[in-house]
Amino acid sequence: MRRWFSGMRMTRVDISGVGVWSEQFANWEEFRAVLGGSEAVLSSALKPELIPPKERRRAPQAVKMAIEVMDQACQMAGVDPSGVATVFASGMGDMQITDYMCRTLASTPRLVSPTRFHNSVHNASTGYWSIATGSHAPANAVSGYSHSVAIAILEAAVQASEENIPVLVVVEELAAPQPFKSVCDAELAFAAALLLSPSVAASSPMASMDIKVCRSEVDISAPLQVQGIDYSTNFAANILPLLSAVAAQDAAGLKLPLSRRTALQFSLSMERAPRTAHA
Amino acid sequence: MRLAIGQYTATSAAGTGLVEMREAIHERRSGLRRNDLEACDLDTWIGRVANLEEVALPDSLTYLHSRNNQLAWLGLQQDGMLDAIAELKQRIGSDRVGVIIGTSTSSIARTEEAYANLLPSGAMPPEYCQPEVHNLHSPGIFVSEATGLEGPSMTISTACSSSAKVFASAMRWISHGLVDAVLVGGVDSLCMSILYGFNSLELVSPDLCRPFDERRNGINIGESCGYAILAKEDMITDAQFSLLGYGESSDAYHMSHPHPDGKGAVLAMSQALDRAGIAPNVIDYINLHGTASQANDRIEALALAQLFSEHTLASSTKAWTGHALGAAGILEAVITLEAMRYGIVPGTLNCDQPDPDFAFHVVRENVQRPLRYAMTNSFGFGGNNATLVFGHADD
Numbered sequence: 001m002r003r004w005f006s007g008m009r010m011t012r013v014d015i016s017g018v019g020v021w022s023e024q025f026a027n028w029e030e031f032r033a034v035l036g037g038s039e040a041v042l043s044s045a046l047k048p049e050l051i052p053p054k055e056r057r058r059a060p061q062a063v064k065m066a067i068e069v070m071d072q073a074c075q076m077a078g079v080d081p082s083g084v085a086t087v088f089a090s091g092m093g094d095m096q097i098t099d100y101m102c103r104t105l106a107s108t109p110r111l112v113s114p115t116r117f118h119n120s121v122h123n124a125s126t127g128y129w130s131i132a133t134g135s136h137a138p139a140n141a142v143s144g145y146s147h148s149v150a151i152a153i154l155e156a157a158v159q160a161s162e163e164n165i166p167v168l169v170v171v172e173e174l175a176a177p178q179p180f181k182s183v184c185d186a187e188l189a190f191a192a193a194l195l196l197s198p199s200v201a202a203s204s205p206m207a208s209m210d211i212k213v214c215r216s217e218v219d220i221s222a223p224l225q226v227q228g229i230d231y232s233t234n235f236a237a238n239i240l241p242l243l244s245a246v247a248a249q250d251a252a253g254l255k256l257p258l259s260r261r262t263a264l265q266f267s268l269s270m271e272r273a274p275r276t277a278h279a
Numbered sequence: 280m281r282l283a284i285g286q287y288t289a290t291s292a293a294g295t296g297l298v299e300m301r302e303a304i305h306e307r308r309s310g311l312r313r314n315d316l317e318a319c320d321l322d323t324w325i326g327r328v329a330n331l332e333e334v335a336l337p338d339s340l341t342y343l344h345s346r347n348n349q350l351a352w353l354g355l356q357q358d359g360m361l362d363a364i365a366e367l368k369q370r371i372g373s374d375r376v377g378v379i380i381g382t383s384t385s386s387i388a389r390t391e392e393a394y395a396n397l398l399p400s401g402a403m404p405p406e407y408c409q410p411e412v413h414n415l416h417s418p419g420i421f422v423s424e425a426t427g428l429e430g431p432s433m434t435i436s437t438a439c440s441s442s443a444k445v446f447a448s449a450m451r452w453i454s455h456g457l458v459d460a461v462l463v464g465g466v467d468s469l470c471m472s473i474l475y476g477f478n479s480l481e482l483v484s485p486d487l488c489r490p491f492d493e494r495r496n497g498i499n500i501g502e503s504c505g506y507a508i509l510a511k512e513d514m515i516t517d518a519q520f521s522l523l524g525y526g527e528s529s530d531a532y533h534m535s536h537p538h539p540d541g542k543g544a545v546l547a548m549s550q551a552l553d554r555a556g557i558a559p560n561v562i563d564y565i566n567l568h569g570t571a572s573q574a575n576d577r578i579e580a581l582a583l584a585q586l587f588s589e590h591t592l593a594s595s596t597k598a599w600t601g602h603a604l605g606a607a608g609i610l611e612a613v614i615t616l617e618a619m620r621y622g623i624v625p626g627t628l629n630c631d632q633p634d635p636d637f638a639f640h641v642v643r644e645n646v647q648r649p650l651r652y653a654m655t656n657s658f659g660f661g662g663n664n665a666t667l668v669f670g671h672a673d674d
Contacts (some may be wrong), residue, residue, distance in 0.1 A: 009456040082531075092416045093436075098387070102394035103473050109319075109475040117476035118535040118660055121383065122415055122436035127661025130529035138527035139663055140444060143434045144417035151433045154457070155448060162451045178401040179394060183410040199307055213431060213457070215374075259423075259432060262374075 004209050010212045013157045014205035017079070017195035019072030021065055021127060021215045022241060023047065023188055024226055025073055032247045040227050044089035050081070050132045059128060062094040062188070067132065068171050069193040073168060076206075082135040084166045084195065086126045089152030090173055091145045091235035092184050093122050099177040137165075149238040150256040150264040152250070156196050157211055159224065166197045173236040185232040192243060193264065210267045218257040242266060280454045281545075282306050283506035283672060286363035289613035291600040292326030292501050295671030297359035301617060304625045307645065309599050311499050319474050319658060322485045326501025326601025327469060329354070340424055345386035345412050347468040348421040353440055354466065354504030355425060363508060364426050367460055377430035377458040380425045381465035383435070383440025383605030383659075384457040388470035418466045430458045436605060438659030439568070440527075441465060442505070442536050443608030446667050447525035449509045460510035465609035468502040473604065480535060488560035488571035490595035490639045491580065492635040495571045501601020505609035509617075514516055520673040523652070524554030530662025537574055537658060544656065547664040548586055555668040557652060559586045562668070564624050566655040567616045567641065569595020570602050571629075576660065577637065584638035591643045596613060598628035608657040619650045619669065658661055 006026050016030050024040040025031040036038045048068040051059055059067075066088060074081040097120045119129070122139035130139055136229035138159075144151035152163050156169035176184045199208060224231040224240050231237035241254050249270050255263040292310030294300035303310060311324045334349040355361055367376055393407035403458055407413075411420050419434035435441050435448065442465025447574075449461035477483045477500060484497030508515070511521060516615065529542035537544070565587070568579055583593060596614050605611050618624055626644040633640055651674065658664045 001499055011455065011457075048612075071508070079458060091414055093385075093418065101476070101648070102387075105471045105475060106395045106397075109471060110478070112472075112475045112479045114479040114535075117472075117479050117499070121438040121534075121660045123438060123659070123661040123663050124534070126437075126529070127534050127663065130531045130662055131533070134531050136531055136543060138447075139525075139529045139661070140435065140448070141427050141437050143419070143436060144432065145411065145414045145416035146325050148416070151431060153431060154431060158451050158455045158457055159448075162455050170400060179397055181402050181404050182408045182411065183413045259429070261429065262431075 010210050011157045011161055012199040012208060013160050013196040014203060015207045015246060016197045016205045017073035018206065018246060019069030019075030019193035021069050022190045024229060026268045028076065034227060035244060035247055051128065053135050060094060060097060060119050062172065062174055063094065063128045065172050065189060065191040066243055067129055069191045070129055070169065070170050073193040073195040079166060079195065080194045081133040083137065085138045086129060086140065087152055087156040087167060087169045088123065088126045089143060089148040089171045091143055091148040094120065095174050095180050099179065121279060146235050147257050147259060148235050150258040153268055154264055156213065160196045160198050164198050166195055167194050168193060171236040171239055174232045180247050188229060188230060188231065188234065190234045190237045192236065192239050206267045212265045213246040213258060214263055214265045216255055217261060218255050218263045218265040255272055260269055270279060280285065280448060281452055281512065283452060283512045283515040284443040284520040284522055284523040284616065285510060285515040285518055286358065287507035287613050287616060288360050289357035289503065289505035289610050290328060290329060290354040290357055291603060291610055293599040295328065295353065297617065301437055303599060303625065306514065307628060309499060309628055311486065311601055313638055319471060321474055321478055321483060324487050324499040325469060326499060326668035328502055331568050334610060336577050339427065342409060343412055343421050345389035345417065345503045346517045347418060347466055350468045350502060350504045351421050351466045352425060354506060360506055364462060367508060368427065369395045371459050373391065373427055373458045375430060376428045377452055377461040378386050378419060378432040379445040379461055380418045380422050380430050381435045381445045381605050382418045382467050383417050383436060383438050383441055383607055384467060384470055386412045386470055387472050388468060389413065403603055422464060426462065428462060431569050434525045437663040438661060438674050439607055440659040440663045440665040441605035441608060443657035443665035443667055446601050447527055447665065450522060450525060453509065456552060459514055460508060462506060463509055464506035465606035466504045466605040467604045469500065474500055476543045484571065487629055489629040490569040490571040490597050491576050492630045493632050495573065495576060498570045498572055499601040501603045503528040503600060503603035503606035503610040504569030505606060505613050520619060521670050521672045522552045523669065523670045524668040532662050535660050538662065539578065541578045541665040542659060544582035544663055545585050547666040551654065551666040551668045560588065560653050562591050562652050563650040564618055564653040565591060565593040566611045567593055567595045568656045568658045569597055571597060578623055580637040580639045589640060592624045592646060594625055594627040594642045596625050608665065611655045614653045615669060617652045619653050622649045651664040666673050
């Protein structure tokens with residue numbers, strides 16, 4: 001009998017930059033410090049410098065979070081942000097805008113705000129990114145519900161390999177508004193970005209990553225704790241084990257859920273990375 | 280790299296399945312109707328799929344109930360799609376076939392209903408507590424479950440380019456060897472968010488939409504579902520058509536207004552031609568985005584004039600179907616393949632007085648002509664553009 005996923009190929013890409021944001025950590029340095037035991041101070045402050053102040057006031061939180069981590073990852077990698085393709089992913093989309101739209105539609109539908117409506121598209125973040133950076137590069141916005149992290153990394157890694165371009169993948173989930181709590185109980189917002197580049201022997205990435213689809217059930221309800229805060233109900237935070245491994249320069253393998261019956265298997269290697277490879 | 284296109288289908292206001300759609304196009308009969316949705320008081324025309332409310336999901340999938348998934352299921356049952364998928368699973372294995380579905384609003388109509396019936400506590404009523412429905416990946420989940428395909432499953436949501444971009448991702452997945460085939464598709468259904476949202480931007484027409492006409496005054500919203508099997512060329516030996524290339528670009532200009540010079544559109548079209556390895560002058564037909572909004576049609580015409588001569592036939596089919604948003608890409612890809620199959624270009628319906636200011640003119644009457652290469656454009660909010668190029672498999 002044919003073996004499952006026997007034909008699935010391995011894909012190798014480099015991680016050349018990372019961005020991360022939650023109320024516990026505003027960037028990669030703070031994330032590493034918090035993992036290392038420094039006490040996290042909760043702050044919802046979020047001021048992505050890439051968006052001009054006037055635009056920033058109008059931009060939804062979902063967009064600000066995404067642009068912040070995308071910019072962090074590009075800065076860390078030292079690449080021109082206008083030259084990278086983007087893949088945005090979220091399981092639930094912008095629940096704050098959905099909440100606004102559905103409440104307004106239930107009461108005064110003709111009063112829907114045109115700005116909030118055009119901000120409601122799933123590709124709002126990549127649209128703002130393209131405008132802020134002047135980038136004409138391809139921009140994607142995808143979802144895999146609770147498996148959004150794995151499908152987005154897979155999509156971005158395949159694109160980086162096939163088109164031989166750097167691809168910036170960003171995953172995020174907002175805190176769920178009240179009506180959504182019965183279907184998604186994410187309590188804290190979380191966003192992270194990885195700049196994935198085609199694997200080139202000469203470069204010095206933070207880590208090289210081999211990924212492969214395998215048949216395996218991964219328990220997504222396993223706790224994802226960072227200093228007492230549980231992120232397991234935030235689909236984007238499925239990426240935390242991967243970020244932790246990169247932060248710890250830990251070459252171990254890990255699996256992230258890709259569907260009920262499959263997983264994306266990661267093996268990280270740091271051989272080509274300089275010892276001080278961080279921001 | 281080129282991909283074989285196997286079985287394909289589309290369902291829209293212009294017809295459930297290919298036969299009805301073909302008749303509507305050949306007879307130049309629009310599927311649009313005056314807005315008759317109970318929950319919506321807007322004075323406009325809509326592209327509603329008849330009797331969609333009565334479609335019953337398979338017993339095992341009733342937990343995924345939503346108008347959008349009813350449309351996804353209705354569409355899957357047309358044109359032998361389910362049989363073709365079953366045959367593919369049998370032959371190459373369910374894990375070697377991926378699923379990529381485009382949508383702009385997923386099952387939002389169901390979420391809107393839940394919000395109209397919230398409990399005093401602020402929670403959704405129990406019958407609406409459907410975690411796999413109130414999210415962006417709902418159509419991807421539905422199609423994977425309904426077909427039993429076990430390859431990677433992804434939903435793309437980039438507004439009106441969503442189900443054109445499914446072809447681009449599928450080409451990368453197959454070229455990379457991630458899978459051998461992908462079921463691509465698009466599903467978007469009528470919902471209040473879109474109707475009142477486009478109304479707030481003053482983009483909804485009170486009349487039948489008139490793409491590329493000087494009197495055009497906005498879009499008609501439609502709903503649609505379509506699918507196509509894409510595979511490595513040696514996997515489908517009787518394929519009639521091939522996907523030759525795709526182009527994807529960003530405008531870097533505005534969230535809801537296209538780039539004034541059509542820069543993103545030109546980039547997407549040029550890239551698609553480059554990937555296909557053909558020159559603009561060999562394209563015989565272009566199915567345009569052609570929404571009938573003031574800005575889209577003006578800028579799309581401007582972009583076309585930069586690449587094509589007027590020997591290239593181009594038309595919008597939105598006046599048959601309405602603007603199917605996230606499903607427009609697959610719907611118009613299928614209309615393009617059907618034009619190639621029968622050698623009949625659909626002339627732009629309702630374009631009675633072509634805008635004289637345009638540098639490029641669309642074809643207004645149906646034209647019978649063999650088509651070797653054809654192209655389709657899809658442009659979305661956020662300045663998100665996608666173009667596809669198709670050819671004959673034996674060419």
